[in-house]
Every structure is written in C-alpha cells, then in structure tokens.
Amino acid sequence: MIAYNGSGPYCYTHCLCMMLGSHAPAPAVVETLTGSPFGVQLVAGTTPFFDPFGWDPEIGLDAAIAALGWTCERERGGTADEAPDRLRAACARGPVLAGPLDLGLLTYRPGTPVANGGDHYVVVLAADEDTALVHDPQGYPYARLPIGEFTAAWRGASIAYLDAPYVLRTRFVRVREVAVADALRESLPAAVRWLDGRQDLPVPPGTLGGADALAALAESIPRGLAPDVRTLLATFGIRVGARRLNDAAGCLAESGLVRAARVAARQAASVGALQYPLVVEDDPALAAGLRQLAPTYSELRREIASALTG
Secondary structure, eight states: OOOOOSOOSOHHHHHHHHHHGGGOOOHHHHHHHTTTTSOOEEETTTEEESSOTTOOHHHHHHHHHHHTTEEEEEEOOOOTTHHHHHHHHHHTTSOEEEEEEEGGGOTTSTTOOOSSOOEEEEEEEEEOSSEEEEEETTTEEEEEEEHHHHHHHHHOTTOTTOSSSSOEEEEEEEOSOOOHHHHHHHHHHHHHHHHHOOSSSOOOTTOEEHHHHHHHHHHHGGGOOOHHHHHHIIIIIHHHHHHHHHHHHHHHHHTTOHHHHHHHHHHHHHHHTTHHHHHHTOHHHHHHHHHHHTTHHHHHHHHHHHHHHO
C-alpha cells in the first residue's frame, strides 16, 4: 500500500494539526483517531457519507484531542451580535479553531456566496471590528473577509448536526504526553464500537449504517441518483472516504494489525474506484461497486476485534 499525499477535504484534521503545532502527529493519524474511517452512513435514508453511523466531525474532533493528551475549551451559542465580540476576545489569546461553518458563505472562495455549501473548519488568526483573518486548510492561507460575512458562515445555519451556532475551540493545553502508537492502540476499541453501529447517538429518522446503508444506496441508483447526491459524492464523499480508509490502513499496519490493514487498504481502493463510474454516470458499475464494498465493514470489524482479543 502506498500512503496518499495531496489535497483533499480534511479541514478539521488540518485545523487541529495547526492548533497543536509542533506537537501534532501526521494528519493521517489525527483523522484515524477521530473514528471517521470506521463506517458508512446513509443519513435520513438519502444522504451518503463515508463515516460511521451517528458520527460527525464534532464528535471526531473531541475524540482526537483527548486521545492525543490535550484539552481545550469549546464555546458555542449566543447571537449574531455577540459572536464577533467573543471571537475577538478569543483571538486576543491566540489562534482559534472555528467551525463548523457554512463553506458556501466564506466569500473569499470563488463561486460564493451559495447557501448550503457544506460544513467546514478554519483557524482564525485574528479578528477586529472589520475583518477576520483565517487559515483555510483547503488552500487559502491568510484569507481575509469582512467580519459580518465570517459571522454568517460561522453561524452554520444549514449544518444539520450542529447543536448551537458559533462554535469555537481555544486554550489548547497538553495535559499528558501520549505516543502516537499508544494513541492509535487505545483508539481501537472505539473503532470496533463504530463498526458495530453505535445506538447511543441521535440520528435523523431513516438513517442507515454499514452494509445496510450501502445496500440501500445501491438499490436507489436504478431509480435515478438525485443530482445533489451525485454532486456530494463526486466532490466530497468518495475523495474523503478513500483517503480516510487509506490513512486508517497505514495506522492499523503501524499498530501491528496487518490483517485489518489489508482490509482497510482494499476498502480504500474500492471506494476510490467509485469515482469514475459516478462522474460518467455508469450507474450499473456504481451500484455493483457499492454492493461489493458493503460486506467489508463487518470484515474490518472482525479483524480489529480479533487483534484486540488475540
């Protein structure tokens, strides 16, 4: 297996690496520690994501921060008038991890503004009465935009999993030193729980996970894949899903779980192979690829669980 290096939608992972500075492990490690590679879900029975049933980036960030031996303060809520003052106060102490934001309302990006642009995270370097200065990990270092426009994006009104607007994380403190190998090993029981299909997290009615999610998505394709679903998969879902699994394969191999690593690597290749039939609308091939992928999540779960008990 060759590790992937290059661009991709790893926004919260790259933001966390920026916040941890020289103490940050490789992005592949951070992403694996979030738990994101260990499942697939069809939210409300319609919207596919290559991450576990009930998972979202807020859960993932908290898990990775704790696994690496850090704490931070997470603030949220308030009004659109109060939020910029809170951001300015936080930036006076240092950089701030802000998000989720609405990607389509970050107006330094070409093609914006557009509503419901998807979720995103940035590091805010400074904020004053007029402007926010950010490192946007999708290729926009030192981007500036008017503070009102940043606040509109930061509200995250279109983000379904957001429990309150204007979320930021600051005051990152390393409370214990954790070796990367130990963090990865200690995260494996959580990976098994994700692959089992956790039932303790709220999900929209009709949401499916694992093989059921992939089977339902494959069955919907002959009826016509909705244009917004095709776009989501083509511009985000396949790209991030294949990379997550490829990164997980490398981390599993480093942890000595060779058999599990082989499964994850095979999954990564299978997800990546969906991109071409998706874009050219070879829907029979797309459905066949999804069906072939479906049983591999239970296979990955068995291999990780076996390694933990062996």
